[in-house]
Structures are given as structure tokens and as C-alpha cells.
Amino acid sequence: MKARLAVLSLALLAAGCTTVPHEEISVTEELGDRLAPSVYCDAECQGQLVLHADPSTVRCSVGVSWNSTAFPYGAKTTQMFPDFARKFLPGMKVSVADAQGDAGAQVNQVSDMLAKGVEVLVISPQDTAALRGIVARATQSGVKVITADRQVDGDVSSYIGSDNIEAGVTDGKAVVQALGGHGGVVELSGSLGASPTITRGAGFRQGIAGSGVRIIATQTANYKRADGLKVMEDLLQRFPHGQIQAVYSHNDQMTFGALQAIREAGRQNEIKVFSVDGEADALKRISAGSLTATVGYPLVAKEAAIAAAKLCAGEPLAPRIKLESTLIDRANVEQFLGRPPQ
Numbered sequence: 001m002k003a004r005l006a007v008l009s010l011a012l013l014a015a016g017c018t019t020v021p022h023e024e025i026s027v028t029e030e031l032g033d034r035l036a037p038s039v040y041c042d043a044e045c046q047g048q049l050v051l052h053a054d055p056s057t058v059r060c061s062v063g064v065s066w067n068s069t070a071f072p073y074g075a076k077t078t079q080m081f082p083d084f085a086r087k088f089l090p091g092m093k094v095s096v097a098d099a100q101g102d103a104g105a106q107v108n109q110v111s112d113m114l115a116k117g118v119e120v121l122v123i124s125p126q127d128t129a130a131l132r133g134i135v136a137r138a139t140q141s142g143v144k145v146i147t148a149d150r151q152v153d154g155d156v157s158s159y160i161g162s163d164n165i166e167a168g169v170t171d172g173k174a175v176v177q178a179l180g181g182h183g184g185v186v187e188l189s190g191s192l193g194a195s196p197t198i199t200r201g202a203g204f205r206q207g208i209a210g211s212g213v214r215i216i217a218t219q220t221a222n223y224k225r226a227d228g229l230k231v232m233e234d235l236l237q238r239f240p241h242g243q244i245q246a247v248y249s250h251n252d253q254m255t256f257g258a259l260q261a262i263r264e265a266g267r268q269n270e271i272k273v274f275s276v277d278g279e280a281d282a283l284k285r286i287s288a289g290s291l292t293a294t295v296g297y298p299l300v301a302k303e304a305a306i307a308a309a310k311l312c313a314g315e316p317l318a319p320r321i322k323l324e325s326t327l328i329d330r331a332n333v334e335q336f337l338g339r340p341p342q
Helices: 043-048 072-088 103-115 132-140 164-178 195-208 225-238 252-264 280-288 301-312
Strands: 060-066 092-098 120-124 144-148 158-161 182-189 212-220 246-249 272-277 293-296 320-322 327-329
Touching: 043 320, 060 072, 060 103, 060 301, 072 092, 072 120, 072 301, 092 103, 092 301, 103 120, 103 132, 120 132, 120 301, 132 144, 144 301, 158 301, 164 195, 164 212, 164 246, 164 272, 164 293, 164 327, 182 195, 182 225, 182 252, 195 212, 212 225, 225 252, 246 252, 252 272, 252 280, 280 293, 280 327
Parallel strands: 060 092, 060 120, 120 144, 144 158, 158 320, 182 212, 182 246, 246 272, 272 293
Antiparallel strands: 293 327
């Protein structure tokens, strides 16, 4: 991880902006005192997010449509985005909608935002295909669209987030190494149709390709802790002692449920667990030894807000803005404690 804040143009730092009381910020990564991306935005990412306009002159309406705030990632991002805008981009009017995991509801919410005249839409789609039509309608009407965290079928101004294929590959290679090249893995996958589910699963398969590691079962657990617990309980009954050497889970919340099931079954010494996200609790579990590793998947709130400001100001924006993701295990977890990706 390149743990440094971006250095932006002097115009970025000269704005006189309103402030957000510290107590309003209940996310793991504080907003900071500069209009800058997070520490997970490397040199290339920083260069793509230089705002040349005076932030105090950026005025437009931005709609943020998130697939669900029931998970920590969505809850933190949808809080941090408007907080960051209030502090550094006072002329940006931000509205936020939570689809609560319902693609149809998200289509309706975005339609309502378009009717109210948003100029930039930041969307994390519940389903890559289901949101295709409304995104096309937005772009055809002149609204600039940024997809954040998740992708959508169709053309947009920019996609911002870590590489989910890469995250899966990284976990896959780590599993191969940890198991000595052979063993059975059960996979806890996210919501059907979601782009991270598709790409994290595909990446993992690339990561284990050519080894003796095989996926013996894949079950959907919808990115939820409770579902992760139930699915893992079923898998442990289906595959008795000695048949499961590792678990690959698409996010930390499902992982926490799986870890509970493994512990209650008394099988924690025979099963290694690998995850994606990098929540603070996951890092604590890695440090304690109950979780083998997670691939950091940073929040995108700061980057998405700056990208929206660039579009509002009529500045060009790169079609792909990638945040860093790295394997976090017991060898390097101390570097991330106190500064988790999520």
C-alpha cells in the first residue's frame, strides 16, 4: 500500500468551505483536512483525480444511488460521500437513495433522480443487467454517469473501484500457497447478478488454475453475515472432517458468519478462511489468527465525489479509475490496523 495522501493542485487547497462536525463522521476513514483521494489511490489514480477548478465554484446536482446500505461498505460510502461534499464542495447538492438490495426499486429511484434534474449520477448497481436501461436513459438525456464499486452493462463516463478480478486472483493464489497446491475449497458467493460476485468468482478460478486446489461447492450467501453462517453450517454437515481445507468468501460479512459456524463445529484448526474487503474487524481476526487473509477493497466515496466534481466542472475524466487492493495476512496486518480499507 502506498500510504500517502494525494498532493493536488493549489486550487484544490485554497477553497473556503463549510466544515462537518467530527461527531457526524462514524466511518473508519476520516475525511481529512484536504480535498484529496484516500491513501488507497496510487500515483496514477491521484493524477486522474486532479480537480483544476476552484472547488468553491463547482455547482451542480449529484444523485448517489447505492445497491444497499445494509452492508458496512454501502453504509459507510453513502455517509462519507455527502459529508465529503459538504466539507470541500459546498456548491454540490447531493441526494442519496438506498435500493435495499432491490434492482427494481433502484431503477425507480434513479428515474426519480433524473426527473428532479440531477446532472451527475453516481451508481452502485444491484444488478449489472437490470440497470442497463435506466443508465442508458440517463446518458442519452445528457446526465453524466459514474459507476462506483460495481459495474453496469452499458457506456458510462467512468468506473471507479478496485479490480474484483484481481482480488479473486490474489485470494486464489494465496489459497494455493497456503494449501501447498492441493485441497478442497468451498466458496461463499455474493448476490446473484452483482458484478463483484461474477468477477471475484472468476478471478478466484484464475488464481487456482493449474493447481491441485479444487472448488468442491459454491453457495450463495448474499453478502450477509447471517446467510454466511447458515450456508457454512450446511456445508460443514455436507462435507465432514478432512474434506474442506479452505473457505473462499466474497466479502468479510459472509466470512464472519462462516467463521462462527466453523468455530461452533470445532473445525477451526482444519480450515483456512480467505475473504475480500478489509473491514476493521477482519483485520483484528487476522491478527488474532482466526482469519487467514482478506484482500483489501477500499471505499470509493472520496474518489467518486472528486470525479463527480470534475464532471460538474466540465473537466475530462478517465473511463477507469482503479484503487489499490492488496492481500492482508498475518505477515503485514500491522500496517493496516488503524487504517483499514473499510
